[in-house]
Amino acid sequence: MRRIVSHIGLIFFSAVVLLPILWVLRTSLVPEHLSYSSQILPELTLDNYVALFTTKHFGNNYLNSILVAVGSVIVAMPLACTTGYAFARFRTSGRAGRFSVLATQMLPPVALALPTFMFYRTVGLTNSLPGLMLVYAALNLPFLTWILMGFFESVPSDLEGAAMTDGATAWGAFWRIVLPVAAPGIAAAAVLGFILSWNEFLFALILGGPRTATVPVALASLQTSNGVEIAKVSAGVSLAILPLMIASRFIQRYLVQGLSFGSVK
Amino acid sequence: MASIRLQTVSKAYGSDLYGVKDVDLTIEDGEFICFLGPSGCGKSTTLRMIAGLEDVTDGAIWIGDKDMTRAAPRDRNVAVVFQSYALYPHMSVRQNMEFGLKMRGVSLAQRNDRIDTVSEILGLGPYLDRKPAALSGGQRQRVALGRAMVREPDVFLMDEPLSNLDAKLRAEMRLELIKLHRRLGRTTIFVTHDQVEAMTMGDRICIMRDGHLVQVGKPLEVYANPVDTFVAQFLASPAMNLLDARLEKGLQDEEVVATALGHFPLSADQVSAYDAARGRKLLLGLRPEDIHEADAPGRVAFKAEIVAVEALGTENIVVFNVAGQEFTARLGRHFIPAIGSTVPLYGDPRQMHLFDAETTRAYPRPSSGPVSNKED
Numbered sequence: 001m002r003r004i005v006s007h008i009g010l011i012f013f014s015a016v017v018l019l020p021i022l023w024v025l026r027t028s029l030v031p032e033h034l035s036y037s038s039q040i041l042p043e044l045t046l047d048n049y050v051a052l053f054t055t056k057h058f059g060n061n062y063l064n065s066i067l068v069a070v071g072s073v074i075v076a077m078p079l080a081c082t083t084g085y086a087f088a089r090f091r092t093s094g095r096a097g098r099f100s101v102l103a104t105q106m107l108p109p110v111a112l113a114l115p116t117f118m119f120y121r122t123v124g125l126t127n128s129l130p131g132l133m134l135v136y137a138a139l140n141l142p143f144l145t146w147i148l149m150g151f152f153e154s155v156p157s158d159l160e161g162a163a164m165t166d167g168a169t170a171w172g173a174f175w176r177i178v179l180p181v182a183a184p185g186i187a188a189a190a191v192l193g194f195i196l197s198w199n200e201f202l203f204a205l206i207l208g209g210p211r212t213a214t215v216p217v218a219l220a221s222l223q224t225s226n227g228v229e230i231a232k233v234s235a236g237v238s239l240a241i242l243p244l245m246i247a248s249r250f251i252q253r254y255l256v257q258g259l260s261f262g263s264v265k
Numbered sequence: 266m267a268s269i270r271l272q273t274v275s276k277a278y279g280s281d282l283y284g285v286k287d288v289d290l291t292i293e294d295g296e297f298i299c300f301l302g303p304s305g306c307g308k309s310t311t312l313r314m315i316a317g318l319e320d321v322t323d324g325a326i327w328i329g330d331k332d333m334t335r336a337a338p339r340d341r342n343v344a345v346v347f348q349s350y351a352l353y354p355h356m357s358v359r360q361n362m363e364f365g366l367k368m369r370g371v372s373l374a375q376r377n378d379r380i381d382t383v384s385e386i387l388g389l390g391p392y393l394d395r396k397p398a399a400l401s402g403g404q405r406q407r408v409a410l411g412r413a414m415v416r417e418p419d420v421f422l423m424d425e426p427l428s429n430l431d432a433k434l435r436a437e438m439r440l441e442l443i444k445l446h447r448r449l450g451r452t453t454i455f456v457t458h459d460q461v462e463a464m465t466m467g468d469r470i471c472i473m474r475d476g477h478l479v480q481v482g483k484p485l486e487v488y489a490n491p492v493d494t495f496v497a498q499f500l501a502s503p504a505m506n507l508l509d510a511r512l513e514k515g516l517q518d519e520e521v522v523a524t525a526l527g528h529f530p531l532s533a534d535q536v537s538a539y540d541a542a543r544g545r546k547l548l549l550g551l552r553p554e555d556i557h558e559a560d561a562p563g564r565v566a567f568k569a570e571i572v573a574v575e576a577l578g579t580e581n582i583v584v585f586n587v588a589g590q591e592f593t594a595r596l597g598r599h600f601i602p603a604i605g606s607t608v609p610l611y612g613d614p615r616q617m618h619l620f621d622a623e624t625t626r627a628y629p630r631p632s633s634g635p636v637s638n639k640e641d
Contacts, residue, residue, distance in 0.1 A: 156349055156351060158347045158348075158349050158351035159351050159353065161313075161316070161318045161338070161345060161347065161351065162345065162347060162351040162352075162353070162412075163353075163364070164317070164318065164337070164338040164339055165316055165317070165318070165338045165339065165341075165343060165344060165345045165365075165422075166339070166344075166364050166365030166368055166412075166416070167339040167365050167368030167369045168339065168368050169337070169339070172368070176364075177353055180355045181353070181354055181355055183355075
């Protein structure tokens with residue numbers, strides 16, 4: 001009896017979370033004029049998806065998003081790894097210093113957007129993909145550093161001691177031992193960085209242009225003065241969710257895995 | 266192969282907080298030396314300084330004929346076996362052992378050769394392709410040892426390597442390490458807080474306390490002539506009994522040590538040896554094995570109220586009470602007094618130790634000669 005009750009509860013809350021997403025998927029698969037109908041599946045069609053790619057250049061937007069998100073992760077991760085490791089191991093600058101890593105995260109993003117825009121305009125980085133990659137890398141760096149700090153702290157420092165007496169330099173110990181051991185954490189942080197960049201809207205809107213519009217910007221542009229093209233928005237959102245679903249599978253797998261599996265005791 | 270020389274080595278954290286202070290020690294080539302002390306006494310820190318894993322604040326460390334005080338760990342040709350084993354979790358047993366050899370540019374053929382030899386000695390053959398996570402504690406311990414052995418280092422540094430093993434395995438590994446040391450003949454420093462390990466394994470033991478080196482010597486010498494009450498109590502389990510004492514004249518004007526257990530008579534050589542103790546507040550030290558259930562000429566009798574008996578099969582550890590103070594005796598296995606009963610026990614005055622109550626320093630025992638607290 002208790003199991004039934006708890007299952008009913010779980011089903012209810014799952015529905016609360018899942019139904020909006022399922023409804024988006026449903027709306028993306030029915031013709032535009034039936035979007036707001038109360039029927040669950042009046043007619044099935046892929047027209048919205050086709051229209052998105054043929055009339056709205058969604059393919060370009062998707063590619064932009066992938067390039068920018070992957071690029072920002074590639075730029076940010078080496079920096080976040082070395083910085084996080086330094087903070088984790090060398091007790092540099094104390095607690096206050098560690099917290100200051102997160103200082104920029106405490107500002108509302110819009111406070112940073114305007115100065116960044118002025119700067120980007122001066123150096124000519126507006127409306128360019130590398131410009132977006134850089135700004136995402138910069139925005140995510142503190143957060144990624146913070147996460148990695150925790151992962152590196154959980155790697156026993158004896159491992160580096162062992163590596164260094166075995167003949168490795170400090171850098172060698174980091175590269176050959178610490179990084180592979182912390183790989184699950186690094187992977188999780190990279191996926192998180194990808195998700196943050198993938199979803200970012202404000203900077204993409206302000207710093208980008210038509211050529212560099214990412215998925216969130218493209219979706220926003222479907223809310224026109226003639227109304228919201230809800231079917232295409234739904235199709236776009238469904239596609240935008242896809243990489244995140246794959247990514248979160250990865251995160252789960254890596255985060256659950258222990259870090260120092262079998263190195264000690 | 267190398268000797269090790271520590272010259273007034275200190276490790277400070279901040280301006281006046283010392284982890285290790287002014288340690289002077291020479292370790293001979295091929296010697297097996299144990300650093301013994303309670304946790305936080307600086308023994309591991311000293312070991313890590315020798316390995317190069319901790320900076321030396323003051324003093325110098327020589328390995329062989331080279332000043333290695335500021336050398337990087339990899340330039341010292343030492344191998345460390347960590348308490349945590351510190352096996353590389355993402356590498357197989359073979360790769361763990363191979364890592365140090367690769368780092369030093371040893372050829373593939375030689376690497377395989379050495380790994381085969383060492384894994385044969387340690388019985389690691391069947392596990393070479395396993396990851397550390399798939400090994401038992403004892404096997405991991407062997408891999409950690411093997412990783413150090415394949416390197417053929419000048420010096421083995423072992424930081425409580427047996428403390429994570431169960432009692433039986435620990436005893437086995439203790440013997441095996443001694444055999445290995447005989448076979449390899451490498452200078453070995455073995456850090457432990459277990460006095461049995463230190464007593465049984467070391468050519469010499471080095472007792473540390475609060476960052477200071479308190480006493481260095483052969484195990485039995487240190488056991489027989491502890492320099493102070495700390496060493497006396499730390500080096501054995503159960504610990505040495507200590508009781509307030511004073512040098513006095515006995516009934517026939519002979520010299521005695523007056524204690525709660527009675528008057529311990531002094532022999533002629535003891536009288537001259539303990540001359541300096543006259544008039545001082547003293548502590549008399551009597552090891553549990555120097556208290557007996559049977560009388561013999563010269564022994565001092567006292568009435569003991571039995572508080573607890575730990576029957577160990579080979580012997581009985583008996584806790585008893587005299588004049589409100591508890592003492593411990595190590596008695597024969599057939600002597601099992603009833604708890605609460607009062608029985609006569611006998612102390613052996615020839616085996617007693619005398620310490621100054623204020624300084625806790627020992628008065629050198631007769632025939633033992635002076636005991637130095639530092640090696641030159």
